[in-house]
Amino acid sequence: MTRKEDQVRRMLEGPHPRVPPGLAPAAAARGARIVRHRRVRRLAAVLTLAAAVAALAVWLALTGPWAAPPSVVAPPPRVF
Structure with missing residues (x-):
């Protein structure tokens, strides 16, 4: 046994403190x-x-963020 174990055993074997009544x-x-x-x-x-x-x-x-954004590409110009 170590010294600390001896101290703990002595503390546990000794008189126990009284518990306050309203604890x-x-x-x-x-x-x-x-x-x-x-x-x-x-x-x-x-x-x-x-x-x-x-x-x-x-x-x-x-907002419907899953919808495709509107197309911003213009149609090709007409040549007359």
Whole structure:
């Protein structure tokens, strides 16, 4: 065993500190708050992505970028 392992074993075997009385409810409340914030952030990200997809669909429907551009070549001149 190394010296650090001995120190860890002594710490684990020794007297354990007392846990504050309101620790468990406070930790549960904090965990619930963190989960709620993550859920809100995820919802905001999904809504932002949906808005971006909707905007892209509207842009594609209005501009039609897949269509061929109008021909700009003039017909050959007529010689009389």
